[in-house]
Amino acid sequence: MKPFWNLPKVELMSFAEIEDKRKALLVTSAPAWNAVKVNLKGLNVASKIEVTEATTEHWDSLLTADNGRQTALVNGRRSAVVYAVGGGLTADASKYLAAKLSLPLVVLPTALSVDAFITWASGIRKDGCVYYIETKTPEHLILDLDIIAKAPATIRAAGITDVMSIATGAWDWKFAHEQGKNPAGMEFIPWVYDNAQSILSGVLDCAEAAGRGDKDGLKTLYDCLAMEVQLCNQIGHSRPEEGSEHYFAYAVENEMGHGLPHGDLVGPAILLIAKLQGQDTAPLEKALKACNIPLDNIPQDMIDCTLKLLPEYTRRHNLPFGIAHTL
Numbered sequence: 001m002k003p004f005w006n007l008p009k010v011e012l013m014s015f016a017e018i019e020d021k022r023k024a025l026l027v028t029s030a031p032a033w034n035a036v037k038v039n040l041k042g043l044n045v046a047s048k049i050e051v052t053e054a055t056t057e058h059w060d061s062l063l064t065a066d067n068g069r070q071t072a073l074v075n076g077r078r079s080a081v082v083y084a085v086g087g088g089l090t091a092d093a094s095k096y097l098a099a100k101l102s103l104p105l106v107v108l109p110t111a112l113s114v115d116a117f118i119t120w121a122s123g124i125r126k127d128g129c130v131y132y133i134e135t136k137t138p139e140h141l142i143l144d145l146d147i148i149a150k151a152p153a154t155i156r157a158a159g160i161t162d163v164m165s166i167a168t169g170a171w172d173w174k175f176a177h178e179q180g181k182n183p184a185g186m187e188f189i190p191w192v193y194d195n196a197q198s199i200l201s202g203v204l205d206c207a208e209a210a211g212r213g214d215k216d217g218l219k220t221l222y223d224c225l226a227m228e229v230q231l232c233n234q235i236g237h238s239r240p241e242e243g244s245e246h247y248f249a250y251a252v253e254n255e256m257g258h259g260l261p262h263g264d265l266v267g268p269a270i271l272l273i274a275k276l277q278g279q280d281t282a283p284l285e286k287a288l289k290a291c292n293i294p295l296d297n298i299p300q301d302m303i304d305c306t307l308k309l310l311p312e313y314t315r316r317h318n319l320p321f322g323i324a325h326t327l
């Protein structure tokens with residue numbers, strides 16, 4: 001039996017107040033680290049890893065790369081804790097590395113850009129799709145809402161897309177149920193569907209405040225992310241929030257090559273798929289715009305060709321049934 005995963009312990013505090021004497025393996029990206037390192041003088045960084053790709057090969061190579069003195073693996077083994085500073089890619093890599101090194105993990109998000117900070121799996125790119133491998137939930141998450149408020153506007157609250165994907169993902173889940181196409185273990189559960197709708201309505205309500213960097217709005221966005229993740233944890237799958245909009249995002253990323261942030265892909269995909277599902281997209285579009293999600297970064301010819309190949313793509317990658325399979 002698969003375990004029921006948990007959320008991290010969360011503290012709202014300034015990064016500048018963090019005092020941790022334990023030797024830390026730092027997992028970060030150059031832009032994120034440069035933006036906040038002045039606030040993190042209280043960390044005892046023994047070794048620093050910069051992540052640029054979402055593959056286990058890359059993450060393993062970071063651990064064993066010779067940095068001139070000692071590998072991060074050696075330093076990691078001598079460390080007592082892993083700190084992740086940055087966005088979703090950093091979070092995914094740090095969960096993988098902390099699990100591999102059997103070290104506790106503290107995550108310091110520099111934007112509320114995805115739900116990866118609080119999930120137990122890491123997304124990896126493989127064979128033109130995104131797969132989720134079990135790694136671990138971070139033990140500890142520190143939210144400095146002042147730092148998040150100052151993140152670039154287009155990624156600051158982009159995690160809204162991972163909650164708003166309930167609009168299309170839960171629709172797919174119900175659709176699959178009506179078609180008798182939910183496999184064992186992913187049966188439709190009405191009260192879970194209703195809970196997901198309630199989380200969706202909460203996130204639509206906080207979109208404007210979160211998008212402009214208001215701290216209460218960002219806190220509510222975090223609450224919605226946490227509830228969405230824990231709802232999926234309870235049932236052991238992500239069907240209430242992941243469906244054709246994510247499939248489209250994975251497929252179009254594969255066509256375009258990597259580079260666009262998750263929100264830039266999932267945001268427009270939610271609108272596209274919701275329209276195909278016959279839903280009213282106006283409230284969705286309003287919330288995405290309020291959170292400054294770029295809606296036109298995917299060229300129209302890419303959208304057209306991705307929609308054409310999507311049914312075959314969903315079957316090839318064995319993705320759970322949704323409207324994408326029927327286009």
Ligand SMILES: [Zn+2]
Pocket residue numbers: 162246262266
């Ligand atoms: Zn997502």
